[in-house]
């Protein structure tokens with residue numbers, strides 16, 4: 001039996017109990033064991049976090065950009081130094097394999113703090129010459145920002161929101177998903193250790209109600225969500241009451257286009273990365289795999305052979321490639337989508353089975369599923385499943401592939417596999433997606449802006465673009481000439 005942690009709120013640089021003493025249990029998705037008792041924030045706690053954020057903001061926004069940058073870069077170093085410990089915690093909390101969390105999650109968070117730490121020092125407005133006068137702009141912070149995270153990449157999401165927000169001089173109140181509360185508090189501790197003033201980064205735990213207290217709070221200037229499209233709609237509506245800025249990183253049903261001249265092994269790797277990494281629990285996954293009809297059989301054969309060789313098992317075993325899904329409830333939904341896909345007439349070629357023998361019976365261990373004989377109208381092909389489920393579709397020519405790839409209300413990501421780079425760029429220019437990969441899939445370097453078209457989101461995280469979404473411009477007109485009165 002694992003030791004049960006006490007996971008408190010992190011406000012004003014200290015761990016604090018919820019005012020009304022309310023807690024909820026946090027489970028290890030692989031074993032069902034309770035690993036933490038989590039303090040649940042109510043109105044009094046959110047108000048306390050807002051008060052702390054005001055104080056933190058006053059200190060932080062008055063520091064120079066260079067000083068802020070130095071603290072963020074120090075936090076990146078501390079995060080990296082604690083990689084193994086944090087990766088283990090992330091695996092216990094998410095059920096994702098340690099071979100992923102130990103190379104991906106903490107590193108990505110540290111990269112983000114480092115990148116925005118470096119960018120912070122260069123933030124500046126501009127000088128505009130107007131002849132007899134001039135104007136200048138000041139790039140100023142928004143104030144208190146709220147970050148609300150999904151459960152799939154908790155450390156990364158906390159850092160992707162905190163780093164640009166803090167670099168711009170804002171303070172932040174972050175609410176992790178209630179299923180994965182553990183590592184955001186560690187990020188907060190590390191930021192404090194790096195020298196972040198108290199109250200600049202606070203963590204409150206809880207469910208949708210806690211999120212709503214943030215999105216409706218009149219003293220919070222902005223909310224950034226990573227979550228489902230439906231949640232994005234609700235948050236936009238709630239934020240409208242106080243005209244908050246919103247950044248929304250939402251879901252998708254992204255396409256991967258594999259042309260007849262593609263390197264088939266590379267395309268198989270891309271499709272596997274875009275469907276089975278993290279148990280398929282990735283927003284940008286390319287779950288609609290369009291393959292040119294002339295190479296489809298060869299592609300499917302290789303894909304099935306390599307997928308069946310994946311090792312499913314204990315997420316803490318370094319050899320495990322497929323761990324547990326986030327919860328039994330989510331597993332039910334994934335299994336239902338697989339059953340419904342079969343009812344709709346799609347052919348389950350391999351996988352799609354839940355392991356029920358001990359020790360796997362206590363978690364959601366699902367073998368990666370490949371569907372063939374799909375068509376664009378099936379729910380299987382239209383709805384986000386957020387599990388290890390790939391749908392294969394075939395096409396005859398480029399025009400058809402592009403039209404069908406775009407026929408979705410979502411537009412988060414897309415992939416193109418071809419040896420002809422002219423064809424690749426021509427295709428990408430016509431794809432309605434915020435992030436496109438050519439001959440690769442699902443890589444998210446911090447330097448590259450990340451965000452969706454259409455209903456997959458608003459705004460961008462990462463890259464220089466993120467600065468626009470965490471700052472506001474003040475224009476200042478300075479008169480040097482005479483002021484002639486028309487009166």
Ligand code: NDP
Nearest residue numbers: 149150151177178207208211212227228231249250251283
């Ligand atoms: P949810 O939308 O269910 O939850 C996201 C966060 O919002 C959670 O912290 C949740 O709290 C909170 N929340 C839920 N309802 C409200 C509300 N009405 N007001 C304020 N906060 C609310 O998403 P999941 O956690 O289930 O994550 C999976 C989804 O996230 C998928 O659709 C996926 O595509 C998307 N995603 C998008 C990414 C992107 O960058 N585009 C990246 C990763 C995931 P609670 O935890 O209590 O439910």
